Amino acid sequence: MVQVKIWGSLRHATDGKAEVEVEARNFRQLLDRLSEDYPGLRPQIERGVSLALDGMIYREAWFTEIGPDSEVVLMPFMTGG
């Protein structure tokens, strides 16, 4: 199981939880599980999210492997100038 930290305004979709647990070995699975377990997250996931794994931010990358002790943080999709 992976602990995923979500940002505050998504808590409306996670019964108020700041951290949710899903079964996933990589980002693709993680996003799929999140969408299934918390349908309220789906619109945001479809609009785009980044994921931080142990402090490193990934914008896309389905097959990035997640270890059991990894720190996983869901973030909005990043844009820049």
Place this chain on the structure above:
Amino acid sequence: MNMQYARPETAAEAAGLLAAAGGTTRVLAGGTDVLVQLKSGMVEPELIVDIKRIPGVRDITKEDGGFRIGAAVSGAQLGEHKALVALWPGVVEAVELIGSTQVQGRATMVGNLCNGSPAADSVPAMVAANAIARIEGPNGTRDCPVQDIPVSPGKISLKKGEFITSIFVPARPKHTSDAYLRFIPRTEMDIAVVSAGVSLELDGDGTCTSARVVLGAVAPTVVLVEDAAKAIVGTKLEDAALAALAKACSAACKPIDDKRGTVEFRTQVAGVLAKRAALIAYDRAGGRT
């Protein structure tokens, strides 16, 4: 779309062309305002009269102890004329503040005057200097104080067919000088938010005997502030006199709020600039040697 460009060889020919045109016309010397107007589509003149071929318009000539400055003399040319700079440093510095080095290569004091902007840099200095414009028109030549040329923002008192061929700045006795200051948010490239030109005459011991204090960008036209002059005449520009001058200047302001400044700011800073310009002119006139 049917704009014509003409390049007359004489002033009379130019006046004739301007008088005969049915629609909007523009006189072209430096072009730094005219081309901006054309670019923005603000005006669509039927005729552009380039006056630079007219004899004398590009010359600075000595006359009665003063100087006659041709209508197409650029700011850069003015700044290079040592005798003129020595006689009327404030007038020259005012013209030299207009725009960039590039604009200085073209911009003229007559153009600055005829654009009709209350914020025109050279106008307060010219009015403080009692400068006289020479006007060519269908009925011949006439002279008119610069002070009487601006009427309201964008409007001047010249009649159909008339245009200015030169500006005359008069001779000066000893112990006289002038100065011009403007406030802009940057150090260059802005239009004056508020400005002040001051011309002074002193007696041998440094007492001010006469003064002309003129403000720009605080009313529909530049403002000659007689109360400000009164505040310093008879003084050696001590703090109290300067405070009275600043107060008189602020009292004479009738500015507007716009994208460049507020009523409050213009009113307050007009006094500050007049005070500072008066001190510079005073130093130049030898008041504090």
Place this chain on the structure above:
Amino acid sequence: MKSMHISTTINGDSAEFVCGPDETLLDVLRNRLGLTGAKEGCGTGDCGACSVTLNGRLVCSCLVMGAEAEGAEITTIEGMAEGDQLHPLQKAFIDHAALQCGICTPGILVAAKALLDKNPDPTDTEVRYWLAGNLCRCTGYDKIIRAVQIAAKEMRSA
């Protein structure tokens, strides 16, 4: 709108063109003569990207009418290097990274050359005020001012 036939000198070579009375010198250089080194950043004399010299004076070519080129001598960025020899300013700009995107560079070089022709040993402040009409949005001007001074020094010792 009647077109005019204009004879002029550009970078030392005689040139002729036909233009409408509403065309600026910048329009003519870029569209009629293929000299696209002068850039239009604003068209109102506020950015200096179109700087050229007209009869030895630094001007914004967007504020000059094409018709005014009649009988005049004009120099543009294209005339700055002598053959394959870059002007010391051009070389200093490359060597000292005084350009990033490069759009303002032609105008700044023409303006800086006009300064050094007039004043071979300017102070930093003089350089900054001379170039105040040349906007650069990439560099913060720092490396431009340094490069002008380096070129000035080299030209003085040459």
Place this chain on the structure above:
Amino acid sequence: MALDLHAKRVFKQVGTRPPRPDGVDKVTGRAMFGADATAPGMLFARVLRSPHAHAVIKSIDAADALALKGVKAVVTSDDFGLPEDMFARDVQDNCLARGKALYHGHGVAAVAAISDAVAKQALKLIKVDYKVLPHVTDVDEAMKPGAPVVQEGRSEENVGAGLSQNVTTYCEFGHGDLKAGFAKADKIIERSFKTAATHQGYIEPHACLASVTSDGKADLWCCTQGQFAVRTVCAEIMGMEASQLRVTASEIGGGFGGKTTVFIEPIALALSRKTGRPVKMVMSREEVFKATGPTVSSSMDVKIGMTKDGRITAGEAKLRYQGGAFPTGTVTMGAQSAFAAYDLEAVRTYGWNVMTNRPKEAAYRAPGAPMAIFAVESVVDEFCQELGLDPLDVRLKNAAKKGTKSAYGPTFDEIGLVATLEAATAHPHYKAPLGPNQGRGLSCGFWFNFGGNTCVSLNINTDGTVGITEGNPDIGGSRASISLMAAEELGIAYDKVRTIIADTNSLGYNDITDGSRVTFSVGLATIEAARNAIRIMCARAAKIWGIDEDAVVWEDGAAKPSGPNAGDFEPMTLADIAAVSAETGGPIAGHHEVNADGAGVSFGVHLADVEVDPETGATKVLRYTVFQDAGRAVHPDYVEGQMQGGAVQGIGWALNEEYIYNDEGKLQNAGFLDYRVPVASDLPNIDTVILEIPNPGHPYGVRGVGETPIVPPLAALANAVSRAVGVRMTELPMSPPKLLKALSGKG
């Protein structure tokens, strides 16, 4: 791609300052920018723009314009389809209004004619019947339930009730117990802040040349930060297949984020398709200000608690950003970055994106971060004044470092903030004396940095030189940095390498030149492409020598036998191997395609000294020093250039730059005369100190450097000015009228 284990290696070329490859073209006027392209028989196009801030377009009658001699076509939004992709639809609707003009300057119709003059004339003949609607341009006004609604149905699901439909996004970030945190504080400061919308102010207006042929193919030349992104959105709008639309990026005259999207290209394509001729479009400067993408303007509340000795116990920020007439996402970036420089137990940020009747915001260097960090850094500075603490000490005491749980969620890896703060503390600037009416301010800055999709193709020429093809327009010298990294990796001289920028049919997809990604991502792909080429070259040498591939190493630009064969053969240089490439199996090339991650965040600290004229409110910047972590400065000149350029844009933002609207919602200062970017005489030299704390995510340790430098100047200047005048300035720009008013209010 992780930092090389030999990251401590001594670089031979990376870190040097050779001349850039495009230098001569750019100093001789030869470089071709957006407006410099021509095509045979091309037409000239212009756009008619809305004179109203908000108006229903009841009808458009172009008959008279079409009747004008020389006019070839007019297009309106009716000439476009309705893309399903909302992003593309918004881009399209921003080019030409569909049904309703949403801001002053919004495109309504466009005309193509045989000359620019005819096109300009034709615009006057197009009759548009408007029904003017109430408008809103202020962010706080636009959030109120009764505000004029710019677009309906654009709010995301989590926007709370009781707000106008103009509010499109709500977000919240942070961790810890705010209440407990504030309870621990000895002092709490709450302040509200405002910043004006600013513009990137690139000197090159948008320009393009579109050529659509009757067989459905198209070519588009344009100045852009990303030709591939232009292709994606234009193909979507035009209903074309990507392969049929080739986009070539011209040299680009500045972008800073403003050329990450399109404003005219779909119009030029539509007109070209309609007329069957090439169509050129060049925006005027006025159009650039009115109808491209300025930044957000903001309204913000910050509350921070601190102990007497300078430890922050809790921080909270509420950020409201308006981004013009379409939904944008910028506030999420601001809300994540506001407190990024701090190691906090309790932090919360809230953000709202809001639509108004202004042009659609585009990215501008570190989008969303400068204003949020301005607000936070201002409050921290006020604490330092109130509690008599040293501002750098307080930053150091609270600084984020490796292991800090960041305010936006993830735990930081190696970051350079502490080193940067220490460098500032040690610098003579920080201790230099100040005179009357002078003040010193400082601020931290932060940006995330990105990687992204990147392709590089590296060809070994038979004469021993190397050609690199990459897909990101070079805005600030990146061709030099890419060439340097290739030369370093291959072990050949810098001037043997030439890097060019590919069109969209010559290389795989590349993300936009944004997010400070190019030196990082393209560099990473270049290093990997070089390594691929090296593997091939080693294999060729092994074949020639008749030994195992594994027994060949690459050192100093040559293949050398190693292990049991060491010394058996003379090394073969890149040129030796290249010369016989035909005989040994054919041309040699390396390439690499990646969606790069691991960009590594970037921190900077700026010190600013100012003097304020107490009688006029004029601010003069006396001294300015930038300290920034670059990971590894590949070409230090261009790293410094990014730091200096960003700093000066930030100085402009702090002092004078702003979008000014009148009561009718019309932009008042659409030109460089009254939109006041800093000029040369406004500024001192901008001193730079580059720190190099290697980024663990890049083989050479490179971090992006382009965006962070615009973040700190806003607060650095505000803090310096506030200290100089003795009044806390909370609104940007700190223009002289505002400053003088504050001074007068001080009494």
